[in-house]
Amino acid sequence: xxxxxxxxxxxxxxxxxxxxxxxxxxxxxxxxxxxxxxxxxxxxxxxxxxxxxxxxxxxxxxxxxxxxxxxxxxxxxxxxxxxxxxxxxxxxxxxxxxxxxxxxxxxxxxxxxxxxxxxxxxxxxxxxxxxxxxxxxxxxxxxxxxxxxxxxxxxxxxxxxxxxxxxxxxxxxxxxxxxxxxxxxxxxxxxxxxxxxxxxxxxxxxxxxxxxxxxxxxxxxxxxxxxxxxxxxxxxxxxxxxxxxxxxxxxxxxxxxxxxxxxxxxxxxxxxxxxxxxxxxxxxxxxxxxxxxxxxxxxxxxxxxxxxxxxxxxxxxxxxxxxxxxxxxxxxxxxxxxxxxxxxxxxxxxxxxxxxxxxxxxxxxxxxxxxxxxxxxxxxxxxxxxxxxxxxxxxxxxxxxxxxxxxxxxxxxxxxxxxxxxxxxxxxxxxxxxxxxxxxxxxxxxxxxxxxxxxxxxxxxxxxxxxxxxxxxx
Numbered sequence: 001x002x003x004x005x006x007x008x009x010x011x012x013x014x015x016x017x018x019x020x021x022x023x024x025x026x027x028x029x030x031x032x033x034x035x036x037x038x039x040x041x042x043x044x045x046x047x048x049x050x051x052x053x054x055x056x057x058x059x060x061x062x063x064x065x066x067x068x069x070x071x072x073x074x075x076x077x078x079x080x081x082x083x084x085x086x087x088x089x090x091x092x093x094x095x096x097x098x099x100x101x102x103x104x105x106x107x108x109x110x111x112x113x114x115x116x117x118x119x120x121x122x123x124x125x126x127x128x129x130x131x132x133x134x135x136x137x138x139x140x141x142x143x144x145x146x147x148x149x150x151x152x153x154x155x156x157x158x159x160x161x162x163x164x165x166x167x168x169x170x171x172x173x174x175x176x177x178x179x180x181x182x183x184x185x186x187x188x189x190x191x192x193x194x195x196x197x198x199x200x201x202x203x204x205x206x207x208x209x210x211x212x213x214x215x216x217x218x219x220x221x222x223x224x225x226x227x228x229x230x231x232x233x234x235x236x237x238x239x240x241x242x243x244x245x246x247x248x249x250x251x252x253x254x255x256x257x258x259x260x261x262x263x264x265x266x267x268x269x270x271x272x273x274x275x276x277x278x279x280x281x282x283x284x285x286x287x288x289x290x291x292x293x294x295x296x297x298x299x300x301x302x303x304x305x306x307x308x309x310x311x312x313x314x315x316x317x318x319x320x321x322x323x324x325x326x327x328x329x330x331x332x333x334x335x336x337x338x339x340x341x342x343x344x345x346x347x348x349x350x351x352x353x354x355x356x357x358x359x360x361x362x363x364x365x366x367x368x369x370x371x372x373x374x375x376x377x378x379x380x381x382x383x384x385x386x387x388x389x390x391x392x393x394x395x396x397x398x399x400x401x402x403x404x405x406x407x408x409x410x411x412x413x414x415x416x417x418x419x420x421x422x423x424x425x426x427x428x429x430x431x432x433x434x435x436x437x438x439x440x441x442x443x444x445x446x447x448x449x450x451x452x453x454x455x456x457x458x459x460x461x462x463x464x465x466x467x468x469x470x471x472x473x474x
Contacts (some may be wrong), residue, residue, distance in 0.1 A: 005318070007358075018045050019326045030242060035455055036198065043409065044358065055233070056458060066161060066472070080294060081107030082103065082106065082107060082108065083099075083101045083105075083107045083108070083127045083128065083208060083212065084107070084109075084125050084126045084127055084128075085099070085107050085108065085109050085110070085126075085127070085128050085129075085130055085208060086110045086111075086112065086118060086121055086122060086126045086128070086129045086130070087109065087110070087111045087112070087129075087130045087132065088108040088111075088112050088113075088114070088115070088129060088130070088131050088132065088161065089111075089113070089130075089131070089132025089134075089173070090113060090114070090120045090132070090134055095240075096109065096130070096199075096204065097199065097200055097201035097204060099201055099204050099208060100201075100203050100205050100206040101161035101205070101209065102141045102209060106215055107205065110126070115157075115160055115161070115164060118161070118164065119164060121443045122164065122165055122168070124210070125169060126165075127168070127169065127208075127212050128168065128169040128170070128171060128208050128211055128212050129161060129168050129169070129170045129171070129216075130171045130173055130208075131157065131170060131172050131173065131190070132173045132174075133157070133158070133172055133173065133178070133181070133185070137261075137345045152346035155181070155184060155185055155188050156191070158170070158172065158185055158188055158190060159188060159189075161167075162188070162189045162190075167219060168215065169191045169211035169212045169214065169215035170189070170190045170191055170206075170211070171190065171191060171192055171193065171194060171207055171208065171211050172185040172186075172190045172192075172193040172194070173193070173194050173196060173199070174193060174194075174195065175195065175196055175197070176195040176196075176197050176198070177197075182195075188292040191210070191211035191214050191215055192207055192210065192211050192214075194204075194207055198338065204383070211341045214322060228270075233300060241267055241301045242258065242267070242273070243271075243272065243273040243304060243308075245273070245275070246274070246275040246276055247274060247275075247276050247282065248276065249280070250276050250280075250282050251350065251473065252282055252346070252350065252471050252472065252473055253443060253471070253472040253473075253474070254274055254469075254470070254471060255443040255444045255446075255447055255469075255470040255472075256447070256467070256468065256469050256470070257444070257448060257451050257466070257468045257469075258270070258466070258467050258468075259273075259411075259451065259462070259465070259466045260292075260297070260465050261292050261411065261462065261463050261464045261465045261466075267297045267300075267301070268292060268296070268297055268300070268465030268467075269284070269288060269290070269291055269292055269296035269299070269300050269465055270285075270287070270288050270289075270292075270300065270409045270411065270465040270466065270467035271286070271287050271288075271289075271298055271300035271303060271467070271469050272285065272286040272287070272302040272304070272309055272407070272469045273285055273304050273307060274469065274471070275311055275312065277311065277312065278316075279348065280347075280348030281345050281346065281347060281348055282315070282345070282346040282350075282471070283311045283343070283344070283346075283472055284306075284343070284344045284345075284346070284405075284407065284469060284471060285307055285341060285342065285343040285344070285361065285407075286341075286342050286360070286407040286408065286467055287300065287303060287304070287339055287340060287341040287342070287409075287466070288300075288339060288341075288360070288410060288411075288467075289303070289337065289338075289339045290337060290338055290339065291337065292464070292465060295333055296337075299328070299332060299337070299339070300339070301332055302327065302331050303324060303327060303328060303339060303341075303384075306323075306324060306327045307320070307324060307343075310323055310324070314334075316343075316345055316354070316394075317338065317343075317354065317356055317376075317392070318356070318391055318392045318393065318394065320343070320394040321341065321343070321356060321358055321365055321381070321384065322390075322392075324341070324384055325384045325385060325390070327355040328384050328385045329385060332385065336344070338359075338383045338384060338385035338386050339358075339383060339384045339385060340358055340359040340360035340383045340409075340410075341356075341357075341358040341359075341360055341383075341384055342355075342356070342357055342358070342360040342361070342362075342363060342385070342407055343355070343356045344363065344405065344407065344471075346399070346471070350399065350473045351398070351399055351400060351401065352396060352397065352398055352399055353396075353397045353399055353405075354394045354396055354397070355375060355394065355395045355396075355397050356380075356381075356393070356394050356395075357377055357379075357380030357381065357392070358380065358381050358383055358384050358392050358394050359380065359381070359382050359383030359384075359386070360380070360409075361377070361408065361409075361413065361426060362374050362375045362376065362377035362380075362409055362426075363375050363406060363407045364405070364406040364408070364429070364430060364433060365397070365399070365403060365405050366403065366404040366405075366406075366433075366434075366437060367399070367400050367402070367403045368400065368401065368402035368403065371434055372404075372406075372430055372433055372434050372437065373430075374426055374430060375397060376395065379393050379395050380392070380393075381393065381445075381455050399473070401473075402473060402474055403472070403473055404437075404442070404470060404471070404472045404473075405470070405471045405472075406433065406468065406469070406470050407431075407468070407469045407470075407471075408466075408467065408468045408469070409464075409465065409466060409467045409468075410464065411462055411465050411466035411467070412424075412429060412450075412451065412454055412468060413425055413426050413428070413429045413462035414464055415454050415457060415458035415462050416458050416459065417454070417457050417458075418457075418459075419459075424457060424458075429450075429454070430451055432450060432454070433446070433450055436449050436450055436453075442472065443470065443472065446470065447468050447470055450468070451466060451468065454466075
């Protein structure tokens with residue numbers, strides 16, 4: 001049924017099926033340009049009719065001259081693009097009034113009788129879809145058409161359109177007597193609905209602009225929600241990959257501090273772990289995979305888990321490190337990736353320990369009544385992954401009755417001091433920790449204060465991963 005739209009110039013829709021490009025609007029604007037006479041207007045209308053006939057075939061012939069606005073854009077730069085509306089409807093007598101966008105540009109209109117035509121016309125420059133719902137069939141007839149025991153899906157076409165164009169705004173056009181179905185359309189996923197009886201250019205223009213902006217806001221909100229959910233999932237995953245020390249039955253106290261160098265990350269290439277085996281020995285290790293990305297973090301987790309499994313299997317010292325090197329060689333993405341490692345196994349009575357170094361900084365030992373001292377590192381072996389048949393000797397260390405042993409990665413000692421290129425180094429770290437201990441700090445307080453001072457000396461956040469592990473016996 002034709003829609004009565006008084007005092008409006010209308011565009012006839014689906015029975016003139018085919019994409020309508022900007023030629024008519026372009027030539028009309030040229031005709032309205034200052035200085036244009038009747039001859040210009042008649043020529044513009046003729047050019048627009050020829051362009052519309054060619055557009056029915058879906059394209060402009062290569063030999064056809066460019067539309068007038070494209071010729072003007074060569075002298076005045078690219079022409080601004082307005083909104084494009086795609087109307088989908090079966091009624092060949094439907095009419096839609098002219099519409100204008102925010103900047104006063106005419107809204108371009110394309111029409112399609114069915115979803116097959118709509119899919120062909122649904123290009124990236126379409127901003128909104130106007131779905132003309134057919135009149136609702138009587139209930140008895142709908143049930144007969146759907147077959148016995150079933151009822152037809154009155155909004156099935158809308159659902160198909162939403163599946164076809166999930167990122168486009170969709171408006172539903174229907175009769176006022178179908179108000180309930182129009183509301184259902186919004187619940188299904190349309191941005192809004194319009195009644196044919198109330199339709200005019202101003203109402204439709206406002207509805208199209210509103211629908212487009214609402215769809216953009218919905219998509220932005222959905223992307224933000226998905227990003228937050230992904231970030232929360234990654235955070236939970238990374239927290240789950242951090243170790244839980246297994247020291248049940250030991251009188252040693254454990255503390256750790258971990259800060260990845262990557263922005264907004266929870267896990268870096270540094271890794272550590274501590275476990276107690278059935279014989280009472282406490283095993284601790286700390287390591288560093290070269291690099292700072294997620295691949296290095298994943299490799300560090302693999303090495304930590306492998307170390308824990310091998311330790312519980314009874315391996316230690318050189319045999320354990322050689323097996324970890326095989327794991328590294330098989331799991332690394334590049335032959336140049338290596339990892340440093342420091343392992344300590346503390347006897348059940350807590351008075352002595354075995355130390356192995358694989359290219360890693362030596363731990364800091366503070367005995368009761370003595371200043372902290374770095375353990376010897378000259379006997380250590382190379383980093384894992386550098387030499388295929390390397391050896392890592394184990395050195396015996398006397399701890400005494402009361403002590404603190406701090407293991408760390410190079411991120412703690414490679415921060416700058418002041419404005420120059422001078423690094424903190426192991427000596428600077430030893431002096432810093434000695435001062436903190438003299439102030440009575442211990443455990444996590446000691447580690448937090450030490451890392452905080454190192455960061456302050458660096459003049460800002462440290463770029464490398466930092467892991468620090470502290471074992472105490474009092």
